[in-house]
Amino acid sequence: MADIESMFHQVRVPDEDADLLRFLWWPGGNLNEPVEEYRMCVHLFGATSSPSCASYALRRTAQDAATTTSPEAAETILKNFYVDDCLKSVATEEEAVHLVKELTKLCASGGFHLTKWVSNSRALLCSIPGNERAAEVKDLDLQQDELPVERALGVQWCTNSDSFKFGIQLPDKPCTRRGILSVVSSVYNPMGFLAPLLLPVKLILRNLCKDKTGWDEEIPQKPQQTWKKWLADLDKLSELSVSRCFKSSSFGLTKVAQIHHFSDASQDGYGVVSYLLLTNEQEQKHICFLMGKSRVAPLKQVTIPRMELTAAMVSVKVDRVLKEELQVPLTHSIFWTDSTTVLRYIENEALRFKTFVANRVSFIREATTRAQWKYVNTSQNPADQASRGLKIESFMSSDNWFQGPSFLSEPDDWPEQPEQSTYLSESDEEVKTSAAVSCMNPVVDNTDPVNQLVEYYSSWYRLKKATAWILRLKEILQHLREKRKELESAVKESEHDTGKHKPMVEEQMNICKKNLEKRMLTVKELSRAEMELIKYSQRQTYAEEIKALQQGNKSVKRTSPIFKLDPCLLNRSAMPEEAKHPVLLSKQHRVAYLILHHTHLETGCGGRNLVLARL
Structure with missing residues (x-):
């Protein structure tokens, strides 16, 4: 195990970002002196960005030196570092000594100083200069002194026996839900060594939550006794030891x-x-x-x-x-x-x-x-x-x-x-x-053509576009019909022989058709298509309400789902019509679903409030 000394301070901040790390300084701590302004040129402790930036710089160092260093050293940096802590295990002491040299050299190439070495191997510690070892082993006689107990990512590691220990020092907290939760959370157990022991305490918290006990209320007598007994017995864990290695060296390959x-x-x-x-x-x-x-x-x-x-x-x-x-x-x-x-x-x-x-x-x-x-x-x-x-x-x-x-x-x-x-x-x-479903009579397909169109499309924009083209076609056919009537009427008035002027009628019809077909869909046509689809949706879901309003009733029935919205209310404000009278749509109708889905995608899945605001 090793540590990179002042890792954040080894990574410089780009000049264009350094202004974000400005601070004020009074020389000598004298507040009477004029204040001076400084800025950090390296990443500082406490900044949210520092760990990720420093880790990136370390990994980039390994990637840049991949061709000039051993693959084991580069892989160690990429897979065995947690921020500035390195934890690595190899099969033999010879491999460990070689890896330490390669790692130190590789880190130095990126400006990182690897220090505070700890190991369960005395031979490896002897190969490392005393000032590069951890403080606990600097002054030890590695020939006869017992190696210390270290903390590796929150877990106690007895380097002398190469095993994990559990000397737990718990904070003194009141016997409340908040106090118990604080104590249990302080027991660091990433590998689940103590999972069976922590479950009874978690059950106490669950039952207190079930009984709706307040966070700072004193807990009842029975769970209080269980909790105190658990705390009293926790000292026995100091006798527990779990081997760090998965297998002994004598097990072989x-x-x-x-x-x-x-x-x-x-x-x-x-x-x-x-x-x-x-x-x-x-x-x-x-x-x-x-x-x-x-x-x-x-x-x-x-x-x-x-x-x-x-x-x-x-x-x-x-x-x-x-x-x-x-x-x-x-x-x-x-x-x-x-x-x-x-x-x-x-x-x-x-x-x-x-x-x-x-x-x-x-x-x-x-x-x-x-x-x-x-x-x-x-x-x-x-x-x-x-x-x-x-x-x-x-x-x-x-x-x-x-x-x-x-x-x-x-x-x-x-x-x-x-x-x-x-x-x-x-x-x-x-x-x-x-569920078994039986029918007495054969099903007759009376599906509305417009409903078939609505069900066919899964995109609101494509549905509007298709509807706009259909309305365009309807307009063309109506226009051609009127034009044909006008031309035929003019021919009859001028001459009695209509067959003679039939080519002229067809020519005029073709000119009219081409003029109509040349145009692309306009915003007006798309808006019209949208309005027709909305009206269709309303006719299907609010037929009774529309009929009542058309008959001059001031309000719809009380049983109507839109009764509270008072759809007959008129506002005389200087607002656009769509703001004074928002469109009412049933959430059960497919048109409403397509509009909502379209708005959801249009906002980049921006959340409920943004979607509703845009809608």
Whole structure:
């Protein structure tokens, strides 16, 4: 582990942006002296932009030097840095010594000084100058002194034993909802080592929320006793130790690596725990803990099968994360659950499910195959601890959470799978029931042509355009009819032989037609089409209201959905007509949907308020 010294200050701010970092300064801190104005030329601590800018500069350094440095060093910067902290593990001390030299050289090429080195290898620390080591190891006798306990991204790392420790120092907070939440949030548990221990406290918070206990009210006696007992027992965690390495050096080269996920749910919550199963060249097996998760059940009551399915979905999400982060060749993962109902849901292909189950089954089936899912008895399922929670005494005395079930190392002893697991009854409450519809008379298609036009288009603009062309055609036909009548009437008045003048009539008609067809659609025509579509929508949805207003009634019926809008009210303000009398549209009509969808896209999906304002 190492740290970049004053990382933000190694990255300069562009001159055109430096004015944004101006500040005032009184020389010597004397407020009586004239104030001086300065500006920062490098990124400063506390600015929101500093971490991303500094990280970009570091990554760009690795990319620019990719051809002149070792691939391991460049990959370390790209994948093993968290802002200014570097955490990297290699197989041998020789590789580590070489990597430190390459990393130091590579960072220096970008103006970064890599320092504060800590390692579980004494040989590696000896190869690093004393002034470049972390303060805790600078003055140590590396031949005999014990290596210190360091904090790596919030987790205590005992470098001497190369293991994670849990010396938790909790803040002193009042026994209220706010106080409990503050204390629980201060327990940093990114890998889920302590997931079974935190669930009981989360349950206290959930129940207090359910009882609508105030944030600063003193909690009732029973949960208060549970909380104080949990705090008192927390000191016992100082005895807990989890090995940092997935395998010991004596295990040898890994031949096969496979992730096994266990999921479970109860009335209190649901949880997931994942293990890495390693096989070496001698076919020996080794199991190690990867990650655990524990979540409380929602306040709204959910059935156990649904929670079991949700836990299974979480295990699929965890699998994606681990596959992306673990730099190890992996075979297909195995997912274990003690719910035969979940297995039936996943394996079923014949029946349709309700939305909750259908969405989760779809997610699971897209990421996994049916062969990857296995049944495990509840007594052998370590995720049961994450779904029900454990007291600290039980957690400390049991090795099952960190070591995993013993049957994993013996494939011949894997739990026997239940028969007919694919059978799912149509009476299951999550299966959609089909409704039978019968008709006494044959259906006659009386669909309105305008309605067919409206249903055909999925774009408001294309619908307006098509309607405008139809109205144009209607206008042309009406104009031609009138023109024909005028020409024929003129011919009859001048001469009795109309056949002689028939070519002249046709010629005039063609001239008229060409003049009309040359024009492109105008804004006026599009506006007219829009108004006709709106009127059509209103005639379909508010026929009774329109009829009542046309008959001279001052108001529509009280049962009308637009009665409160008082559509007959006239405003004598100096406002445009469309502002005084906004168009009324039914939200159930397709025209209203198309207009709303068009406005939504026009505003760039800008949110409800912007869409409504534009609409």
